[in-house]
Amino acid sequence: xxxxxxxxxxxxxxxxxxxxxxxxxxxxxxxxxxxxxxxxxxxxxxxxxxxxxxxxxxxxxxxxxxxxxxxxxxxxxxxxxxxxxxxxxxxxxxxxxxxxxxxxxxxxxxxxxxxxxxxxxxxxxxxxxxxxxxxxxxxxxxxxxxxxxxxxxxxxxxxxxxx
Amino acid sequence: xxxxxxxxxxxxxxxxxxxxxxxxxxxxxxxxxxxxxxxxxxxxxxxxxxxxxxxxxxxxxxxxxxxxxxxxxxxxxxxxxxxxxxxxxxxxxxxxxxxxxxxxxxxxxxxxxxxxxxxxxxxxxxxxxxxxxxxxxxxxxxxxxxxxxxxxxxxxxxxxxxx
Numbered sequence: 497x498x499x500x501x502x503x504x505x506x507x508x509x510x511x512x513x514x515x516x517x518x519x520x521x522x523x524x525x526x527x528x529x530x531x532x533x534x535x536x537x538x539x540x541x542x543x544x545x546x547x548x549x550x551x552x553x554x555x556x557x558x559x560x561x562x563x564x565x566x567x568x569x570x571x572x573x574x575x576x577x578x579x580x581x582x583x584x585x586x587x588x589x590x591x592x593x594x595x596x597x598x599x600x601x602x603x604x605x606x607x608x609x610x611x612x613x614x615x616x617x618x619x620x621x622x623x624x625x626x627x628x629x630x631x632x633x634x635x636x637x638x639x640x641x642x643x644x645x646x647x648x649x650x651x652x653x654x655x656x657x658x659x
Numbered sequence: 660x661x662x663x664x665x666x667x668x669x670x671x672x673x674x675x676x677x678x679x680x681x682x683x684x685x686x687x688x689x690x691x692x693x694x695x696x697x698x699x700x701x702x703x704x705x706x707x708x709x710x711x712x713x714x715x716x717x718x719x720x721x722x723x724x725x726x727x728x729x730x731x732x733x734x735x736x737x738x739x740x741x742x743x744x745x746x747x748x749x750x751x752x753x754x755x756x757x758x759x760x761x762x763x764x765x766x767x768x769x770x771x772x773x774x775x776x777x778x779x780x781x782x783x784x785x786x787x788x789x790x791x792x793x794x795x796x797x798x799x800x801x802x803x804x805x806x807x808x809x810x811x812x813x814x815x816x817x818x819x820x821x822x
Contacts, residue, residue, distance in 0.1 A: 503666035503765050568757070590763060592755040594731070600753060602666050602763055 497584075497608050498631060502638040506599040508649035513591045513599045514569055516648055520545045520562065526648045527641055531555065541565070544576070551579060551633050558582070580618035581626045583610040599649070603642055605634050660747075660771050661794060665801040669762040671812035676754045676762045677732055679808055683708045683725065689811045690804055694718065704728070707739070714742060714796050721745070743781035744789045746773040762812070766805055768797050 506513050516522065520543055523530045529550040536559065537544040543562045548555060556579035563572045574586040585607045592600040609626035610617050617626035669676050679685065683706055686693045692713040699722065700707040706725045711718060719742035726735045737749040748770045755763040772789035773780050780789035 501666040501668065503664040505664065505767065570757075590757070592763060594733075594753070600755060600763075600765055602765070604668065 497606055498627075498634075500605045500607075500634055500638065501602060502604075502642055503600065503602045504642040504646050505594070506601050506646045506649050507597060508599060508653040509597055510569065510591055510593045510599045512652055513601060513645065513649045514566070516645055516652075517571055517589050517591065518564060518566075523547070526644045528644065529637060529640060549579075549637075551637070552629055556580065558585075578610070581610055581621060581630055583608040597653075601642060601645060603638050605638065607634060660769055661790075661797075663768045663770075663797055663801065664765060665767075665805055666763065666765045667805040667809050668757070669764050669809045669812050670760060671762060671816040672760055673732065673754055673756045673762045675815060676764060676808065676812050677729070679811055680734055680752050680754065681727060686710070689807045691807065692800060692803060712742075712800075714800070715792055719743065721748075741773070744773055744784060744793055746771040760816075764805060764808060766801050768801065770797060 516526070521533050521535060524533045527549075530547060531550060532548040534546045535543055536546055541564050543564070544559060545562065546557060546559050548557045550556075558575045558579050559577040561574050561576055565571070569591040571589040572586070573589070575582065575584070578585055585605065587603065587605040587607075590602040590604070592602070594600050607630060609623065609630045612623050612626075613619075615622075617623060621629065679689070684696050684698060687696045690712075693710060694713060695711040697709045698706055699709055704727050706727070707722060708725065709720060709722050711720045713719075721742050722739040724737050724739055728734070732754040734752040735749070736752070738745065738747070741748055748768065750766065750768040750770075753765040753767070755765070757763050770793060772786065772793045775786050775789075776782075778785075780786060784792065
């Protein structure tokens with residue numbers, strides 16, 4: 497199992513960053529790799545969503561359960577149906593108050609590539625190749641996702657300031 | 660100017676992590692690259708320390724001013740005299756409450772390599788080489804420093820639990 501943490505400082509209030517994180521349907525508008533998001537089920541403190549995402553230049557879909565802790569400003573996500581090379585994928589979005597106009601955003605991943613079947617993952621990769629591809633995708637998408645939340649929160653902040 | 664952020668989750672209470680961060684003289688015991696630390700000056704909310712650190716297999720020394728914000732659990736550091744290839748180096752150690760036994764630790768860096776003199780940085784590197792070396796050192800030492808604080812905080816935590 498691999499673990500990764502990525503962080504970015506957002507020049508916007510905690511509440512505004514949280515609003516963007518909670519709005520999973522809005523992800524398709526702000527995360528370039530995310531093509532579409534559909535909420536399959538929703539209840540107090542959780543969402544189950546189907547995501548269509550470009551990973552390593554391929555379109556993958558998976559279903560993700562998100563447990564929202566509004567008090568701690570943490571969203572724990574867990575893929576229920578994974579993409580073809582993914583064995584398991586979970587982690588957290590965490591937003592922390594740094595000062596009234598600054599938020600520390602952290603994204604964590606716990607993941608492992610899918611076990612090979614007849615020596616191959618997704619019919620065409622060795623176990624090592626699948627691990628390398630998945631690790632690279634997590635690195636690339638973490639940076640892109642954090643930057644996308646930062647950009648959107650700061651864009652909204654600039655609009656408020658301009659009023 | 661380059662900006663970098665690195666993060667790690669520490670399985671120890673916020674106060675314990677903060678104690679380790681504040682004890683700059685203790686860094687020589689817990690950070691493998693840090694050979695020695697001497698406090699040159701200290702006052703309410705700040706420390707000025709001389710650090711002797713192994714960087715890219717060379718021993719470098721610099722003087723760092725650290726401003727401690729105990730309420731926000733943030734230490735802002737700034738090198739007053741920099742290492743030979745460093746033009747400027749500053750950033751923050753930030754510790755956030757995640758739950759009573761878990762702390763989010765973040766380390767940021769804002770830095771730039773030193774300007775070349777007669778076409779060379781530190782008498783032997785091109786500007787591009789100095790930038791590459793410095794970037795690699797920040798990446799390597801960030802991961803090592805965060806892991807060192809995590810290891811020490813969790814070691815102390817295990818001792819408390821064993822009592």
